[in-house]
Amino acid sequence: MDENESLSHSRWECKYHVVFIPKCRRRTLYKELRKHLGEVFRRLASQKESRIIEGHLMPDHVHMLIAIPPKYAVSQVIGFIKGKSAIHLARVYGEKKRNFVGQHFWARGYFVSTVGRDETMIREYIRHQEQEDQRIEQLNLWN
Numbered sequence: 001m002d003e004n005e006s007l008s009h010s011r012w013e014c015k016y017h018v019v020f021i022p023k024c025r026r027r028t029l030y031k032e033l034r035k036h037l038g039e040v041f042r043r044l045a046s047q048k049e050s051r052i053i054e055g056h057l058m059p060d061h062v063h064m065l066i067a068i069p070p071k072y073a074v075s076q077v078i079g080f081i082k083g084k085s086a087i088h089l090a091r092v093y094g095e096k097k098r099n100f101v102g103q104h105f106w107a108r109g110y111f112v113s114t115v116g117r118d119e120t121m122i123r124e125y126i127r128h129q130e131q132e133d134q135r136i137e138q139l140n141l142w143n
């Protein structure tokens with residue numbers, strides 16, 4: 001996707017690699033929750049005129065490649081996505097699982113990096129992160 005996006009008075013291409021984790025790095029992003037959360041993130045991003053280009057939900061963290069218009073701060077969009085998704089999780093899954101604590105589901109911080117011209121490399125990294133983590137875990141078993 002080499003096309004620039006546009007707002008009423010500007011053309012832009014602002015893409016970010018973002019990683020964030022659940023509080024205490026709980027391994028709660030699994031099975032039905034994992035599948036459901038991707039759609040929730042996409043819907044929330046579109047409310048801020050942003051678009052998740054690539055994403056992967058690992059058991060204990062989230063990777064996403066997201067395009068955010070320059071009129072929004074990255075912190076504003078990521079804060080919105082984390083806050084609203086935590087509220088959504090508490091409403092939908094709160095009665096099923098005791099450990100979902102609403103707005104406190106995600107840890108406070110996040111990692112962000114501008115993508116620039118390395119978009120293909122970042123996309124590949126996100127797609128294959130889970131296999132790489134499994135490979136490293138296997139190697140650590142022998143140590």
